[in-house]
Amino acid sequence: MAKQHKAVALISGGLDSMLAVRVLQEQGIEVEGINFFTGFCVEGHTHAIRNQDKEKKKRNNALWVAEQLGIKLHIVDVIEEYKDVLLNPKHGYGANMNPCLDCKIFMVNKAVEWVKENHENGFDFIITGEVIGQRPMSQRKQTMPIVAKESGADDILLRPLCAKNLPETKPELEGWVDREKLYDFSGRNRKPQMALAKQFGFDDYASPAGGCCFLTDENYSKKLVDLWDGRGSREYQMDDIMLLKVGRHIRPKPEFKLIIARDAGESKFLEGYRKEFTTLLATSHNGPMALVDGTLTEQDHALVAGIVARYGQGRDAEAVEVKISPLGSDEEMISITPLTSEQVLEEWHV
Numbered sequence: 001m002a003k004q005h006k007a008v009a010l011i012s013g014g015l016d017s018m019l020a021v022r023v024l025q026e027q028g029i030e031v032e033g034i035n036f037f038t039g040f041c042v043e044g045h046t047h048a049i050r051n052q053d054k055e056k057k058k059r060n061n062a063l064w065v066a067e068q069l070g071i072k073l074h075i076v077d078v079i080e081e082y083k084d085v086l087l088n089p090k091h092g093y094g095a096n097m098n099p100c101l102d103c104k105i106f107m108v109n110k111a112v113e114w115v116k117e118n119h120e121n122g123f124d125f126i127i128t129g130e131v132i133g134q135r136p137m138s139q140r141k142q143t144m145p146i147v148a149k150e151s152g153a154d155d156i157l158l159r160p161l162c163a164k165n166l167p168e169t170k171p172e173l174e175g176w177v178d179r180e181k182l183y184d185f186s187g188r189n190r191k192p193q194m195a196l197a198k199q200f201g202f203d204d205y206a207s208p209a210g211g212c213c214f215l216t217d218e219n220y221s222k223k224l225v226d227l228w229d230g231r232g233s234r235e236y237q238m239d240d241i242m243l244l245k246v247g248r249h250i251r252p253k254p255e256f257k258l259i260i261a262r263d264a265g266e267s268k269f270l271e272g273y274r275k276e277f278t279t280l281l282a283t284s285h286n287g288p289m290a291l292v293d294g295t296l297t298e299q300d301h302a303l304v305a306g307i308v309a310r311y312g313q314g315r316d317a318e319a320v321e322v323k324i325s326p327l328g329s330d331e332e333m334i335s336i337t338p339l340t341s342e343q344v345l346e347e348w349h350v
């Protein structure tokens with residue numbers, strides 16, 4: 001009996017990787033998925049925080065895609081290793097803080113390592129949902145061979161959606177897959193993918209807009225750079241990058257910034273950090289929970305209380321009571337007139 005060939009697919013949770021897998025499943029290839037968790041992934045838990053996002057699906061798209069395809073999914077935590085990719089990208093950044101080309105090389109390389117570590121499972125090659133010209137940084141004709149070479153995958157990296165535009169790979173040359181039944185998609189037009197999705201009966205899939213992680217987002221990237229500038233060092237922990245997804249970030253002084261919840265869902269989320277940060281909360285009126293990230297002196301208390309009061313229901317009141325709970329010292333109640341200067345607040349917005 002002919003050997004059943006096996007591939008491992010990089011699963012982001014978007015449509016392209018979903019299609020790439022199904023194309024190979026149609027050829028009788030057994031596929032398992034691998035998803036790398038960098039900490040910057042756009043996932044359902046972010047939608048679970050904000051009230052206004054309550055209608056959005058709270059699902060892990062990679063897991064959901066795997067379920068639709070009927071494949072096993074391996075989720076690999078790469079938070080620590082990914083720091084070097086983000087902080088020192090050899091190929092630079094895209095429009096924002098997204099090091100897409102280095103990221104792709106890193107992930108394919110991790111997949112190569114994973115295949116080696118799991119050699120008893122007999123994976124023969126790696127597939128991705130990449131399409132030439134789809135993304136300005138990582139998915140260009142010139143970058144396709146760079147990813148294959150620098151990741152160490154070389155000719156065992158197959159991109160089923162655009163394979164016909166690329167040199168033949170080992171799975172094609174060996175006849176494990178039929179090149180004729182692969183695709184030649186290219187460019188940013190997503191109509192071919194949508195038509196293929198329809199053909200496969202996929203009518204629910206994650207929107208491809210904006211990329212697969214927060215690093216492609218302009219506002220998020222600005223907040224990340226501000227975090228590094230504020231600390232004087234380009235470092236981060238998991239909590240830091242989670243908190244960048246939540247609240248208004250206002251930096252009135254270089255030494256500290258305020259993270260102010262935008263709704264009750266975010267207030268609840270920020271409350272979970274009250275043992276690690278100085279917090280502020282209006283007590284005389286309904287208002288948002290706020291955290292202070294950085295070093296706050298007593299002289300700054302009136303300033304931060306005035307800002308936080310501005311974002312609650314007491315914004316037009318003459319005085320708002322605000323409770324400040326500094327880390328490691330006693331709580332203080334402050335009665336303050338909410339700050340009203342839009343211009344100042346605008347300038348401080350990160």
Ligand code: SF4
Pocket residue numbers: 098099100101103104138211212213214215216
């Ligand atoms: S969008 Fe994010 S996860 Fe996707 S390739 Fe770029 S940096 Fe990597």
